[in-house]
Structures are given as C-alpha cells and as structure tokens.
C-alpha cells in the first residue's frame with residue numbers, strides 16, 4: 001500500500017478519548033506519517049460526521065478521502081501499513097485471540113467512559129447506583145481475566161508485543177486517568193508490571209492522557 005506523504009492520512013480524535021489513543025499508539029508503533037486532528041464529532045461545525053455518520057472519534061480519513069471507523073477497524077488497517085512487526089498475527093487462531101484481548105480492553109474502556117461521563121451529568125440526570133455497580137463489575141471482572149491470562153508472561157499473547165498489549169495498556173491508562181480511585185495495581189501485579197513496561201515506550205508516553213484535558 002502506498003502512503004502519499006504530501007496528503008497524509010488524517011486521524012480525528014481528542015486527547016481524552018481512549019479509543020483515539022489506541023489508534024495513535026498504533027500509528028506511532030508502525031511509524032506511519034499522519035496528521036492528528038483534535039476535533040470531536042459533536043463540536044459545532046465538526047467535520048467528523050461528514051466522514052463518519054456515527055459522528056464518533058476516532059475516525060481515520062485515508063489519502064483518497066475514504067474514511068474508516070471504529071478503532072478495531074482502524075488499527076487492523078494500520079497494521080497492514082508502516083514498518084515493524086505485525087501487531088495482529090496472521091494465523092487465524094492467534095489473530096482471534098489477540099482480537100479477544102482487544103475486545104476485552106475495549107469493553108473495560110467503554111465501561112470506564114460510561115461511568116466518567118455519567119458523573120459529569122447533573123445529579124438528577126445521573127444513572128442509579130445499580131447501573132454504576134454493573135459498569136464497575138465489567139471493569140473488575142475484565143481486569144481479573146486479564147491478570148489471569150497474562151500470568152507470569154512478559155506479553156499478553158504469543159511471547160511478543162502485539163495489539164493485545166496495546167489494548168490492555170491503553171485501557172489501564174484510561175482507567176488511571178478517568179477513575180484514579182480504582183487502585184487496581186495491588187490486586188493485579190502482573191498488569192501493574194505490564195503497564196510500567198508499556199509506559200516506557202514512546203508510543204505510550206507520547207500519547208498519554210493529561211490531567212487538564
């Protein structure tokens with residue numbers, strides 16, 4: 001696939017979006033030239049709905065004007081470009097397992113986003129405590145499965161760095177950013193070690209959520 005540098009692909013995202021961060025980490029890991037445009041779909045005059053009828057970020061606009069969404073589709077596309085080892089294995093069974101890790105991480109991030117957004121609503125519009133409890137259970141059960149599946153391994157799957165590690169890392173990073181009161185490190189030492197190693201990669205440090213966003 002040819003990358004036209006004079007008209008690089010554009011990624012629409014926001015600094016606070018965990019799903020956009022996943023795509024940004026993959027862009028950095030694969031060293032793909034791109035333009036990162038901070039624009040949310042709901043902003044007045046936003047271009048995002050022209051490209052993605054769902055109005056969501058991340059949205060990737062290719063050099064020929066085609067648009068891709070959502071983040072699992074974007075990262076799978078990006079993995080076919082750029083340099084470096086494949087992040088999604090080609091062998092079917094391995095591919096499915098890496099995508100399961102991604103789905104689990106995405107689900108944890110979705111529950112974290114849901115709680116975070118609900119808390120910003122006026123009290124009378126917020127969901128009931130049992131709704132919050134259900135979201136929290138998704139996070140707790142998801143982290144427990146990740147901890148067990150990672151075990152003593154250095155990487156989530158296959159003994160090497162893959163999208164499974166990126167997905168786990170971005171979901172944990174967003175949890176720290178949005179719900180810092182969840183102290184997951186003590187009860188999940190394997191995930192804590194993984195998160196520390198991932199944070200040292202420039203793809204992670206260069207895209208980290210900042211507190212003032």
Ligand SMILES: N[C@@H](CCC(=O)N[C@@H](CS)C(=O)NCC(=O)O)C(=O)O
Pocket residue numbers: 016017018019041042054055056057058070071072106113
């Ligand atoms: N499953 C989607 C989720 C994307 C998503 O929910 N993005 C949020 C920002 S974090 C968004 O654009 N929300 C606006 C909306 O839902 O209208 C993905 O992985 O890309």
